[in-house]
Every structure is written in structure tokens, then in C-alpha cells.
Amino acid sequence: MSWFRALRETGRSGLAVERKRLEPLLAARGAAGLAITIAVCLWTLGPEAAASSAFGAFQAAIATFQRSWRPRPELALASGTTLAVSTFLGYLTISHLALFLALLVLWTFVSGLSWAAGPTTGLIASSNVAMMVVTVTLPTSVAQAAVHAGTMIGGGLVQAALIVLLPVRRWGAQRDALADALAAEADYARRLRQDPSAPFDALPLMEARRAAAVTPRQARRRPAALHGARGLAERIRPVLAALADPAMGVPAEGRERDRVRELLAAAATVLDATARAIRRGEPTVLPPAAVAALRTPDTGSLLDGAPYRAAARLARLLRDVAEVADSEAGGRPRWGERGNDHPPPPPPSPLPHPAQSPSHLHRPTLLALVPLTLRSVREEAHKAGSPVRRHAVRVSAVAAVGYLLGTALPLGHGYWVPLASVMIMRPDFSETYSRAVARFAGTLVGVAVATGVLQAAGSGTLLAGGLAVASAALMYLLMRTGQFAAQGCIAAYVVFLLGMGGEEWTQTVPERVVLTLLGGLLAMLAYAVYPAWETPRLRSRLADWLAAQGRYAAAVVRHYAEPVGATAPDVREALLAARSARAAWHAAVARAEGEPVRQRGLPRVAADDAEDALTHLGRAALLMEAHLPERDATPVPAAAVLADTLRTATEKGARAVREGKVPTWDAVRDVLESPDWSEGDAWSDGDATGHMGKSVVRTTARLLLRSLTELSEALDPTVPEKPDGPRNPESSTTR
Template sequence: MSWLRALKETARSGMTIERTALEPLVALRATAGLALVIGLGLAFLGPGAATSSAFGAFMAAIATYQPSWRPRPVLALASGLTLAVSTFVGYLVGSRNTVAFLLLLAVWTFVAGLWWAVGSTAGIIASGNVAIMLVTVTLPTSVAQAAGHAAMIAAGGIVQALLIVLFPVRRWGAQRDALADALAAEADYARRLRHDPVAPFDPQPLMRARDAAAVTARQARRRPAELHGARGLAERIRPVLASLADPAVGAPAEGPARDRVRELLAAAATVLDAAAHTVRHGEHGEGARRVAPALAVLKAAEAPEAAEALRGPALRAARRLAALLDDVRETAEPGLGRTADPAEAMLRPTLRALLAPAARAVRAELRPGSPILRHALRVTAAVCAGYLIGRALPFGHAYWAPMASVMVMRPDFTQTWSRAVARFGGTLVGVGAATAIVRVAQPDTYLSGLLAVVSAGLMFVLMRTGYAVAQTFVSAYVVFLLGMGGVRWDQTVPDRIALTLVGGVLAMVAYAVYPAWETPRLRTRLADWTAAVGRYAAAVLGQYADPAGARRADVREALLATRDARIAWQEALARAEGEPVRHRGLSRAAADGAGEALAAFGRNAMLLEAHFPDRDAAPVPGAAELARALREATAEGAKAVRERRVPRWEGLRALRASWDAPEPGVLRGASEQLLEALDELSEALRP
């Protein structure tokens, strides 16, 4: 799209207010922690220490809102302690030499930019540390005071962590929601299969549930039983649902068997919805009564007379589905799920153990063309330029401009530009409202602290409704907080508005001058998905080639790699959609067609997975050759996609042509479907 249209779209998205579920109890806890540190600081240590502790508690609370499965106290502690170190080091350097502080700021910002390689949570915490450091280094006047301010900042983070431990709100709530969303997504999938036997399924809820299932060793010993096991069952149910509904391997498209399949799918949806409700809320009373008729329908599939309606693969799929759903119901119900065994859990490394992998992830981005490296260089240049401009302008408070830049800049175009617009708009509203309140109320130190707490509390409540809304209350919070420290409103309001505009413009210019567009990398993402889904299909066929010796874990690993590649493709496509650049060889129509083709290829491989032969079964003739041919063909096809060529599949066609009667059983139909999906991929990429 054009630059004008891209700017309009990003500005609109930045100012959008979303309707989302609020978490008032979590916000109240964070606000109470902030009020506690401000009140104690004012009562015993003075406004300066109270301001420092308030920044620490504020940033620690912000860290706990980030999308991470780590325990919230750990995030609060990590934010508070790293901010304390940043403040102390920044004062030691900046109090003596402006040039030295500028160099430290450049290094600190560059490292913070690289931390996006570890994940969005680490990147946001690191960026916030740089932003707050710019303010807090101006508060102390001696090394001893700097150490005291750093200690107060750390204390603010510790208080927030302690409150989370002492007053938990909906313990395991995020993990419950992730698993419940996965079960609900499969329920919706079962309903759609009743009307569309080849309906698509987005695996993202299953991937999110898997991420949520990884726990620390301590969490593994305390995890509720209903959160253990249901996710694995949900993974196994999805291919069974697809194979039951698909006319090629399940029941015919019309007739009594199809009617029976629709009944089973409706019953499965009811059971899955009830399990989702049970997991989400930790109770099952009404759900158990509602699900009884559906369980009766599923139990009928296990009876001998069920063979009259369904036969062959469809009957096996129906009975397998009934058994799996019965396991889901028992696992999800509180008191019925088996006790979690820590040895069986997917363990998440501690923060200390995570340092080495994080360092490797950062080092991997230190290469030409890396989007993360470009972001680090871009944000460093914008922050340093903003700091110098702020010092040169006659406003004072030079930190406003670089703080605005580092807080709005992200590795992708859309978020950077939309957040810049939202930050400036929110700043205008927030500063204007806070200024009016200050002029009318003329608050003293304690009333300013109370107003700061109220502003922060409103921000915590409404944070997820949009960046512009959150920034409105953040701006008011900073005005009141600095007023508590003795800074008059007329010394901050004009400065903040002007320098926030400077920082936002610098962020926009930096991305325009040194961009990292996602659009040119779409072919690479598509190639990665092509190769990954080919390896998955080959791993599935390996089970047919050697039922006794093949490892089921290989299929699982290949499936997870395929999902990762698919999600990376979808995220890249969403980011590229708002970029003001040409498609660079992959139009939107081609991207949509290629994505649908690879999704169909993966689905056909999944249908084969739903009917794995028993361990004692004989190897299926032709399976090994087809697996090898698929692996080689998709690897070569991925190379062609990267090189902007149309993939060709002569090797697969030659293999199928070489099959003489008797046919290799199930593989002929499977190979036809897989090859048809690959042909659709080639057709989508054809100029």
C-alpha cells in the first residue's frame, strides 16, 4: 500500500480502543502496592525516595501484565532489580560526564534492543528500564543518594512481588484460560465439520496451550490435576475429528453414515465445551448434567451395533473419539484428574538457566540483515539523537524525547508508527487533564501522591483496552508524581508535549530511514513452512513404513515445527499487510493461495496420522519411498520458493507412475491428495 494509506491505517489502529475483559482485582493489587511504597516513602524517607520507589513499583506492575507464562512475582522482581541497577550505573556515569552518559545510554539502549531476540516480554522490560533510567538518574545528588534511590526502586519491585505471592488472584488463571481456549477451539471445529467436512483449523490455541503447559519445577508440584493431561488429549482428538468427518477416509458424504457422523460431532462439541468450562472455572456441576446426553451418543459408538451405521476407518475413528473424550472429561473434572507427576511435566528453565540460551539468541541476531539488529541500531540512534536534541532545546527535562522514542519503537513498522501516534495523542489528553486538575486543586505532596496512585490504578485497569488509553493515564501519573517531588506543572507540561512529539517523530523517521520490512521476507517464511510440513508428512509416512521401529516422538516434533513455521508465516503476513512497500514478488493473492495449499497439505498428512498402523502390523509397501520422495521434493520446493521460482514435483509424479498393480493400498489416495495440494502451491506462485 502507499505511504499515505499506511500512515492512516497505523494511526487509526494506534488510537483504537478495544473492548476486552478487565481484571479489576489484579489492577487493585498493583495499585495497592504502588500506594504502599509511595505512602511509606513519603512518611519516612521524603518525596525523592518515594518517587524512586514509585517508579520501581510501577514498572514492576507493568512487567506482570506482559504476555509471559513465567510466575508473575519473578517478572516483578526482574523488572525492579534491573531498573535499580540501571539507575545506579546511570547516575555513576552521568553525574560526571555528559559524553560518558551518552555512551552508556547508547550501549544500554542497544542491548535493550537486542533483548527482543529473547521475546517480547524481555524486550518490553528492557525498553522500560532505559526509559525510566532517563528519569531516575536525575533524582539523586550524590553516590550515596543514588544507592538509596536504587534500593528504593528495587524495594518497589519486591513489594509488588510479595503482594502477588500473598494475595493471589485467580491462581493458575492464565493456564486455565489457555487450555480452555484450546478445548473450546476444538469444540468449534467439531461443529464446523458437521457442515464442512474439510473445514480449516487454526492450531494457534493448541500452541498457546502447549506454551502454558511448560512450568517450573516448583509449579509442577503444585499444578492442579485438571491442568495435567487434557492438553495432550486435545492434541490427539483433532486428527480423529478430521478423519471422522472427511469423506475420503471417513463416512460417505451423504446417507445414514453421514447423519451418524454429524451426531457424533455434535456430541463431541458438547463434551469439549463442557470440559473447557470445567477447566476455566474449576467446577463442573451444571456442565456434567448438560453433557450426559452427549456422552450417551458417544457411548453408543462403542457398542457392537454401531457397526451397522459406520464401517471401517469411520467406525474406528468414532470409537477412538469416544474413548478420548471420556478421558478428557475425567481429566478435566476437579477431583477426577490424576495427580500431576513433576517428572512428566514440560519444565521451564529458571531465569538463571535461561541466561545462556538468551545469550545465544542475542548472538544469533548479530548478523547483517537481522531485523532485531536493525531495530537495536535504529532505537539507539533515535534515543541518542533525542537526548541531544532535548538538551539543546530550551525546555529542560531532556529525557522526555528519548523516553518517548524507546517506549514506542518496536521491531516492526506497524507497531512503531501506531504507538507513536497513540503516545502523542494520549500524552495530550493525559497532560491536559492532569494540568487542569493541578491548577484547580493546587495539590500538596500527599494529594499529588494520591492523584498519582489513582492515575496508575486507572491505567492498570484499562491497560489492555489500547495503548492510547494507557498512555493517557501514564502521562497524568508522571505529572502528579513529579509534582509530588516538587516539580511545578508549568515546568513539565509544555516540555513533555513538545519533547514527546520530538521523540515520536524521531522514532518514525528512524524507521523510514532504516526500515526492516517484513514483506521481502515473506518468501523465506513460506519456504520454511513448506520444508517443515514436508518433514512432518515424511515422519507420518515413516510410521507406515516401519510400524514397529518408528518413533512416534519424531512425528510430534515434526508437527510442532510445522506449527511454529505456520504461525511465523501468519504473523509475518499480518505485519507485511500494513507496510508501505510493494509485494516484492509475492502478491497478497499468491500468499493467500500458497497458505491455503500448505494448510491442505498438512491436513492430508494429519489424516494419515489419525490412522497409524499398530506396532505389530506389517510395513505398508511404498511408504518408505513416498516418505523419502516427499522429504526431498519439499526441501527442493522450499529452495525454489526462496529463489522466486515455481516449485516442480516431477520426482513425486515419477514415483506414483512407477506404482503398478497391486496398488500400495492407502498410499495411492494419500499421495494423490498430497500431490494435489503441492500442485496448488505451485499454481499460487505461478506468475
């Protein structure tokens, strides 16, 4: 992509206003906390202290709106406290330029590294640095600086107290995450009716898992509907795929396929009803037609073997997840008596593995998170080629240069330059440039509107404070619709807030516009001079995904040789690692698509085809996981050799991908062509369960090899490109 096109696309992204669900109650609560803080400080300490407290309360409320599963009061307290510490330390050094610059560089560098701990931590740290350069100019003595720091902590305390006293949709984010996962599976079931190999986006399941992690205090208060339903949702996903896939025994057309489509439609209906009940905290209402379709005895006469077991497991899992969802309301969904269910439930399902983990996923407390964050920051600081470390170096250099330029220019209020730069800069190119455009355009609009309002309404401390609260409320309401709207509200808020502190709008408007533009230009120039492009790292991301998929497939195959039933935590861990690697690959591709960098070693078509091949590899392993044998099943000895070979081959293949070579799979092919995989003693029928396990292994092993071969073809420049391009571009959303 050329620089011109990249700038055009990022500019459009920055100015875009998206349609999002607005949350007026949350916005009103944040604005109320800000108003209380300003009013108390105006009454007791005066306008300047009120302005400082307003920054603390404003930032604390913004922190609670971030996409984080941590308790909201903790976020508000952490934001207000860290801003207070930053401001106090900044005031102690502001009278000595060299000392303040050293502190600014150090503080900004640490804030840049804090992105290693997650976007919420990174945003809070960056905002603290940006606001510090403003708030250090408000006090006039060390004692006043301490008072101002205390008011910032007070602003965070007020916001935290309001969250506790005025809860809005308590556990709402966690409910939404779990409901979204179930709704995604319902949509997946409907698509499987038409396309048995339809893709599935695992992101909702990943989000639901992140939302399910709770602190010990949260674990005691969590609603009953959020206990266990996520684990059941994880088990439903592979069963749906196994039921629909023709490789597992159901013909592409005929009475069996019609029955499978009926079961999938009923499953989608039940999942939607369950998702709706969890989202709203209401009793589960199951449509009788869907329940009847899942309980009909016709299934046993039409399906047998692996499809029959999948159908039985699906009915039982859907019943269980509906009952879990209904437990909060104290009722039971009308599913019928367990003894009358049809088809009869099979032995306990080996899927999967949440039951082997603790009763809840552990989230560290705020204090326990500190050493974990420090460890992540230290690792990024020492990692060669780390994008986070490059971002830290870049943003700290820009902050220092911007502060010096702002101080040297005869405009006054030079802190606008580093403030704009720090708030704009992010570790990746697209977000940095889109935020730069959004901030400048939003600043123009916000300053123009605020100026017009002040000219029409006049000046005054109370009026300016009220207008600042109104601007903040509008920002809280619109902040998820895009950067442009949020930046416009922030610009108006700062103008009103400084007006409350005694500054006339004529002193702030021209310089704010000019210096904000200068800060944005510095941020954009810094990324162009010292970038952290994702494009050259695409091969490494693809190799990581290949290695993770290989470990997952090998773990599944091994349990056909060593049946353990439900006790397969290694499969679960391998699956989660494969999902994380897949998510990292897709995030890297999304960032690379907007970068003005030529493709280096991995053309777009090759990347799409390689992604498709790894998707099919994961799907083959998924089908095997859906039919993991019970603990007392007859082992399949040949599967152990295949598991070892598969793991070793994919690790070597990952190294080849990183080095720009084409991986080979001769070792896997030799295993599948060896006498152990012929019609000999290794594949004798044995009992019925063992016979089905052998059939599954033999079928899916060929699918694994085919997927690996397709990967090599995608990465081989000597293989001509297929006329129709990538086989299935949408398959990037598969598990």
C-alpha cells in the same frame, strides 16, 4: 500500500480502544503495591526517593501484566532489579555527557537485542532504558543514587510479595489457555458438521503448549486438571478431522454422514463442558444426551473401517479428557462404566506422542534463563539482515540523538525525547507507528486531565502521590484495551509523580507535550530511513513453511513403512516445527499488509493461493497421522520410498521458492506412477489393519501431490488467476 494509507491505518490502530475483559482485582493489587511503596518511602526517605521507588513499583506491576507464562513474582523482581541497576549506572555517568551517551547507546542497543528473547523481555528492557533517563535526575549524590536504586528493588519486592500473599485466580492464565484450546476444538467439531474440510486455528493449541511449560517448583503445585488434558486435546484434533473427512470413507450424504454429524455435535458439547470446568475449577457436568450419543451401539452398524476406528477413539479420548478435568474436583463425570461403553474401544491409540515426553514441559528458572537469553541475543547480533538487530541499531541511534536534542533545546527536562522514542519503537513498522500516534494523543489527553485536576485540587505531596496511584490503577485496569488509554494514564501518572517530587505542573506540561512529539517524530523518521520491511522476506517465510510441512508429511508417511505405534516422537517434533513455521508466515503476512512497500516477487493473490495449498498439504498429512498403524501392523514398503522422495522434493522446492522460481514435483509424481503403487504385491490385503493402512496411504498420497501441484500453480506467473480469487482465504487458520 502507499505511505498515506499506511499512516492512516496505523493511526487508527493506535487510537483504537478495544473491548476486553477487565481485571479489577489485578489492577487493585498492583495499585496497592504502588501505594505501599510510596507511603513507606515518603515516611522514611522523602519525596524524591518515593518518586524513584514509585517508578520501580510501577514498572514491576506492568511487567506482571504481560502475556508471559513465567511466575509473576519473578517478573516483578526482575523488572525492579534491572531498573535499579540501570538507574545506578546511569547516575554514575550522568555528570559526563560523553560517558553517559556511551552508556545510553550501549544499554539501548542491548535492550533492542533483548527482543530476541521474547516480547516480555524486550518490553522490560526498553522500559528500563526509558525510565533510567528520568530517574537519574532525581538523586544528588552517589549515596542517594544507591538508596534510590534500593527503593526500586524494594518496589519490585513489594509487588512480588503481594502476588504471593494475595493471589488472584492462581493458575488462571494456564486454565484459560487450556480451556481456550478445548473450546476451539468444540467450535471446530461444529463447523465440521457442515464443512468436512473446515479450517482449524492451531494457535490455541500452541498457546496451551506454551502455558503447560512449568518450572520444577510450579510442577509440584500445578492443579490436577492441568495434568494431561493438553496432550489429550492434541490427540482429539486429528481424530475429529479424520472422522469428518469424506476421503476416509464416509459418504458426503446418507445415514453414515448423519451419524458422523451426530457424533461431532456430541463431541462439541462434551468439549465445551470440559473447557468450562477447567476454566472455573469446577466439577465437569456432562449433558446426558451427548454422552448417550457417543455411547450408542448404532455406530458399529453404520460405520466400519477407518471411520469406525475414529469414532471409537473419539469417544474414548473425550471420556479421558473429561475425567482429567474432573480430577481436581475429586469427582468423575457421569460417563458410565467403562465396560459398557459403545463402541468397544480399539487397541491403544497411536496418537500421538506427548506420552513419550517428560511428565511436564520444562521451563527454565529465572537464573537458568540468563544464558539462554544471552545466546539468543548473540545469535541475533550476528545474523545477517536480522530485524531485531536493525531495531537495536535504530533505537540506540534515536536515543542518543534524542537526548542530545532534548539537552540542547531551551525547554528543560530534555529526557522526554529519548523516553518517548524508546517507549514507542518496536521491531516492526505498524506497531512503531501506531504507538507513536497513541503516545502523542494519549499524552495530550493525559496531561490535559492531570493539569485540570491539579488546578482544581491544588498541590501537595500527599495529594499528588494519591493521584499518581489512582492514575496507575486506571492504567492497570485499561492497559489491555489499547495503547491510547494506557498512554493517557501514564502521562497523568508521570505529571502527578513529578509533582510529588516538588515540580509544578507548569514546569512539566508544555515541555512534555513538545518533547514527546519530537521523540515520536524521531522514532517514525528512523524507521522510514532504516527500515526492516517484512514484505521482501515473504518468500523466505513461505519456503520455511513448505520445508517444515514436507518434513512433517514425510515423517508421517515413513511410519506406515516402519510402524512404531505410539512411539513416534519424530512426528510430534515435525508437527510442532510446522506449526511454528506456519505461525511465522502468518505473522509476516500481517506485518507486510501494513507496510508502505510494493510487493516484491510475491503478489497478494499468489500468497493467498500458496497458503491455501500448504494448508491442504498439512491436512493430508494430518489425515494420515490420525490413522498411524500399530506397532504390530503390516508394513507398507512403498511408503518408505515416498517418504524419502517427499522430504527431498520439498527441501528442493523450498530452495526454489526462496530463489523466486516455481518448484516442480516430478520426483513425487514418478513415485506415485511407479509399479510399486499399482495393484501388485505391495498392496495385497494382508491382515485387516495392514489393508486399512494401505488404503489410507494410497488415498492421502494423491492428496499430497495435488496440494504440491496447487502450490506450484499459485507461484507460477504464467498460470492465469482463478476468477474467484483465492480458493479459501480462511484456510490460513488450518493446522
